[in-house]
Amino acid sequence: MSPYEEVILDHWKNPRNKGRLSDPDLVGVEVNPLCGDAVRLELKVADGKVADVRFDGHGCAISQAAASLLTELIQGRTLAELREMKDEELLSALGGVIQTRLNCALLPLRALRKALKS
Amino acid sequence: MMDLAKLRADFPILGRLENGKPLIYLDSAATSQKPIQVIETEARFYREQNANVRRGVYLLSHEATELYEAARRMVAEFLGARAEEIVFTRGTTEGLNLAAWALGETRVSLGDRIIVTEMEHHANILPWQELARRKGAELLAVPITEGGHLDLSAFRKMLNRRTKVVALAHVSNVLGTINPVGEIAEEAHRVGAVVVVDAAQSVPHMPVSVKELGADVLAFSGHKMLGPTGIGVLWAKSELLEEWPPFLTGGEMIREVWLDRAVWADPPAKFEAGTPPIAQAIGLAAAVEYLAGIGMPTVNAHGRELTALALEGLQTRSFVEIYGPRDPKERGALVSFNLKGLHPHDVATLLDQEGICIRAGHHCAQPLHRRLGIPASCRASFYLYNTREEVEAFLAALDRVWEALR
Numbered sequence: 001m002s003p004y005e006e007v008i009l010d011h012w013k014n015p016r017n018k019g020r021l022s023d024p025d026l027v028g029v030e031v032n033p034l035c036g037d038a039v040r041l042e043l044k045v046a047d048g049k050v051a052d053v054r055f056d057g058h059g060c061a062i063s064q065a066a067a068s069l070l071t072e073l074i075q076g077r078t079l080a081e082l083r084e085m086k087d088e089e090l091l092s093a094l095g096g097v098i099q100t101r102l103n104c105a106l107l108p109l110r111a112l113r114k115a116l117k118s
Numbered sequence: 119m120m121d122l123a124k125l126r127a128d129f130p131i132l133g134r135l136e137n138g139k140p141l142i143y144l145d146s147a148a149t150s151q152k153p154i155q156v157i158e159t160e161a162r163f164y165r166e167q168n169a170n171v172r173r174g175v176y177l178l179s180h181e182a183t184e185l186y187e188a189a190r191r192m193v194a195e196f197l198g199a200r201a202e203e204i205v206f207t208r209g210t211t212e213g214l215n216l217a218a219w220a221l222g223e224t225r226v227s228l229g230d231r232i233i234v235t236e237m238e239h240h241a242n243i244l245p246w247q248e249l250a251r252r253k254g255a256e257l258l259a260v261p262i263t264e265g266g267h268l269d270l271s272a273f274r275k276m277l278n279r280r281t282k283v284v285a286l287a288h289v290s291n292v293l294g295t296i297n298p299v300g301e302i303a304e305e306a307h308r309v310g311a312v313v314v315v316d317a318a319q320s321v322p323h324m325p326v327s328v329k330e331l332g333a334d335v336l337a338f339s340g341h342k343m344l345g346p347t348g349i350g351v352l353w354a355k356s357e358l359l360e361e362w363p364p365f366l367t368g369g370e371m372i373r374e375v376w377l378d379r380a381v382w383a384d385p386p387a388k389f390e391a392g393t394p395p396i397a398q399a400i401g402l403a404a405a406v407e408y409l410a411g412i413g414m415p416t417v418n419a420h421g422r423e424l425t426a427l428a429l430e431g432l433q434t435r436s437f438v439e440i441y442g443p444r445d446p447k448e449r450g451a452l453v454s455f456n457l458k459g460l461h462p463h464d465v466a467t468l469l470d471q472e473g474i475c476i477r478a479g480h481h482c483a484q485p486l487h488r489r490l491g492i493p494a495s496c497r498a499s500f501y502l503y504n505t506r507e508e509v510e511a512f513l514a515a516l517d518r519v520w521e522a523l524r
Contacts, residue, residue, distance in 0.1 A: 004464075004467075004468070004522070004523075009522065009523070012523065034479065034480070035461070035462075035463055035479065035493065035494055036461075036493025036494055037461070059461055060461035060463045060464045061460070061461065061464045061523055062463075062464070062467075098467060100467065100470075101463065101467060104463065
């Protein structure tokens, strides 16, 4: 059974950058009350770039894997770039996401957008 | 005994593929599939018999009216009720809203008590919650035990002289629990309360006689019992239907109308304002005829057999957590569960890749899930067209889901 892409299974089983920062500059939390998925994204910013990032959360494999992968995607990038980040970038990095579950995959990106506005 | 292969041939959708695999449909508690007899009956109505009811003097309208009223008689007979006690609605939700609104107009006032249960579908909580808010009444919920039954001693303590309504599910859409409606109704009646039953998960699956059940009001949907969407049934004792004011007003529900007043038609027409779901009612009658042809005891036994098989298989898997009673005799034809540490949406998505459709989510019962301490659950539900092989395929697929995501 391999309906989930390897990258999703990998990040689900071995989440990267999971935990909390001691003194984050930006924080975004996004919750889907219908399914209970939750993602918290914490960023440390230096020279307008992401110097460090952590995520925390619980929920389905897709939302949590997407959050883990997102932390890798945004590391070192400028906040200006991240404000322009498109859904497709995360979805294609995930190897494509099944149509019925796009909402789960995009939950961490919504948390990021909240963090950037905070 | 049913000839399952022959029966399954009546359901055209069972021949389709889901994600390239033969469809294994285990979500009949959400909506059932439809046999060709129902599909053709509804289509034939539109092809050959369509006209509005209760208003035309021409033959075609007369025939449509006859079919519509025959559908009502057939539903009445199915429930052991009288035709004038059968109100056609859009579904269970509308029936429960109608009952809550009408009871609010006639029975519930400031300081009165309404009792529901922790295991209700939102459709049997929110109408009462709104009623309590409008009237300044209090809303209490009977708690559930660890075993997934209603806590009857807590219920008895809640009952008082100010209790005007007790509303409960006949069969829980999550736990599967069959509630002792008769026992509850007897106690509720002792304080003069009206007993309202959400029968959405019982009437499709087991013999239900309103005379034997002991309730005063009962609502269910056509689409969960092989019928079309958009049609439901509200049964209520005649004295209540006489007493209640109409929920919706407009065409077809009146005797006389002046600009400043009106005289309502007798029940059930009083509660069927506007053009009713005519084709859907006739389709529902075809569904009732189909189920009655097999026999509800047979339908019930088949559902119980599959539920027992599923329960047994789930219980042997240490990574599965089951909700509700363990004894299949205490259950409707459904099982809710979780794979430890996995989100139900992942389980349902992976099963779907194998052609297996189950429900995942809160099943419109958030308070119950909160009580169980989980955000959501998986639910497999069974009906007369499901086979033992399908249940076994579902169980085997769960092992693969667990291997993939654990």
